[in-house]
Amino acid sequence: MPSLEDVLPPGRVVRDPAILVAYQHDQEHAPWSEPAALVRPINTDEVAVAIAWANATGTPVVPRGAGTGLSGGANAVPGSVVLCVEQMNRILEIDPVERLAVVQPGVLNEQLRAAAAEVGLWYPPDPSSREMCSLGGNVATNAGGLCCVRYGVTRDYVLALEVVTGAGQVLRLGSRTAKNAVGYHLTGLFVGSEGTLGVVTEITLRLRQGQPPLTTIIGAFESTAMAASAAVATMRADGVNVEICELMDEATFTAVDALMPLELPDEVASLVLLQVTEEAAAAQAVAALEAAGALWAHRSESPQESALLIEARRRAFEAVSRLGTVTTEDVCVPVGQVGPVLTEIESIATTHGVPIATVAHVGDGNLHPMLIDDGSLSQATVRAVFDAILAVAVAAGGTVTGEHGVGLLKRDAAIGQLGDAVVELNSQVKSVFDPNHIMNPGKIAVRAMPQEALI
């Protein structure tokens, strides 16, 4: 049997442990193993060759973008090859008439945003990691961000894909047209499949007209549940059409304050951040927040102030990560349930003595409680709190992941949420594209295969 080095050009395969160590897991506090090798293909053919080799040798393949994931989705398994697309990082085309971009999967989210802006266009999905995360990873996890509340998630922007399936077939799915009703929506099936069906090698993304200038509105509240209810009420108020609708609790903005001083009064327990494009809407949003019990609410007086407030929100994860090892939740619940669910989460944190800082895309009901282990907690305690929050979300009619994906961290919970029948169908769908189950074993809500060497 040839080695991976035998089938790929020189330089593509890395086995140096000093390099491998940077490619064996993502940003989340989840288990991983050492991979056997790292492969960095530069084109689709090389991806296909690597996958064919993996099928022939029964080697697990763990696809990887920029490694900024938050669910352990790119964590290596024993004996695996990590297939990283970082060298496939070219923007192939931006078409201003069709309003689309064709990119390789290693292109960073921010890289596309900047290139689109040069022709007056905009790629909305904006994970907080947008300066570092890759579009391939965004497609794999169906990534979201702050803009989703108005502009939707990654799947809403994927017009077409080139993929190499787990069987090693190169397929082109979807089209460059605005609409397409020709057969099963395999494009949409690959989005959010977390590298378990194959590797995405080219992405055609819908772009929009550039975003108009934004006004940011900030409201302060004496409780998180009150802030959540006020945010939802304001978002639904006549004439207010929010571009983002975010929430930060006290633990979060206190952490951010250490990075960039926010100088908030002591009585503030939670902040709501909204953005709107119209003058009238800004005034209405301030009034609606006040009517919903805000301690105070005001609108940004300048683009600089507006940008500063949003930067504070975007740096939340970075800020909280300085306090200890962070495990990030990503539950999504019906917006009417956000207040009660946040109250339950606070109660769980108190009961177990686990500090939690919460940011939320509250307009989408997508909550990111961050569990902080300063080194004093047991793994079992953190896991118990993590699982308790997942259970609360599912009981409220929610889902265990809104935008980070299932990965390793939420696999059991996802299987519980979906039920045996759907998990069995998921497993059969996986088998269609990845008959030997070599692609990212142990991730997402599919049955574990007997031959899988899990972490």
Add this chain to the structure above:
Amino acid sequence: MPSLEDVLPPGRVVRDPAILVAYQHDQEHAPWSEPAALVRPINTDEVAVAIAWANATGTPVVPRGAGTGLSGGANAVPGSVVLCVEQMNRILEIDPVERLAVVQPGVLNEQLRAAAAEVGLWYPPDPSSREMCSLGGNVATNAGGLCCVRYGVTRDYVLALEVVTGAGQVLRLGSRTAKNAVGYHLTGLFVGSEGTLGVVTEITLRLRQGQPPLTTIIGAFESTAMAASAAVATMRADGVNVEICELMDEATFTAVDALMPLELPDEVASLVLLQVTEEAAAAQAVAALEAAGALWAHRSESPQESALLIEARRRAFEAVSRLGTVTTEDVCVPVGQVGPVLTEIESIATTHGVPIATVAHVGDGNLHPMLIDDGSLSQATVRAVFDAILAVAVAAGGTVTGEHGVGLLKRDAAIGQLGDAVVELNSQVKSVFDPNHIMNPGKIAVRAMPQEALI
């Protein structure tokens, strides 16, 4: 073996040929056969019982909504049972906080629109048949309409589904949350699957805030290709954010004129219809149409005039249908290709002597050339023109169906467009949900099964 009458309550199974005749095909000029029976279940359990019986007896099942389809997707095959969901026609819930509706599949599109409007909400997808078509059929075909250019297609609104698979399993897919990244997107896979994976028995649909008041802009052109280019240029002009972007050619508006007088000057060969919500945008749109060579352009002076212009567009299919037997195309091409493709279509029509009237959701590149047979044409001629147009669209980077689905009419062309590898994967995906291939055989782009009795 029990009969269908043995397993279902009295009244559900119909075998009276006088009734069956109204359920054996949709609105399109495509082949059909007589079914063995019609089943009209009133709930999910009855659908599951019927599907279980069909599996046990090897009977093909042809799901049917309101029968307004335009691709032969609901056409019966020999020995089949037509399963019509028209008696599952209740709106189960409209939730103004979550902005969603839960409906049974037999609810008509217009019925939901009216109910949503009562609480200030809106369900955008709006096929021209919206007063007659069912939401179950809309989901089956991933239906579009005039609003898609801004608001997307049916798939963009489907949050969750209850389905009975071809294996007879009742599944709940998706969730009521704004975002959901938990595993494979089976909800999206069922949307547009044309009843070949199972029967949709409940639909949870996203709703939007009610649409603001609209101004309609009309522009007249001396050629269809010129009108198409002008429409695209206007849609892309700064500050113009169109709500709809439609085109009608001379043959179409002449036919409509017989239903409702439009009194257009002789030199007009094509009309562009746009809608916008802002005063400034209306003026800019008029200016952009004029700059792009319009004979004249003006904006509606009243809501009545605006509604009248849109009614003229919506009645196009009805008007043209009075001229003969109509076969409707539904190709979708990149918007930059619309002008050249329309010119090619006109040339094909002339060459073959087949009159064609074209309406288009031109802003989406979605064209509906209607082939008119006044009784003097051979089927072979009509089919040759139909296929030639499909080929032109695919050659231009387009797709054979933008919103009507593949059905029977476009099956061969869809298979050609997708290629053998994707068709094989489609077939395997179908087998996961419909292992005995009883669901709507002969439709969509899957392999024909040896046991299938095709039309």
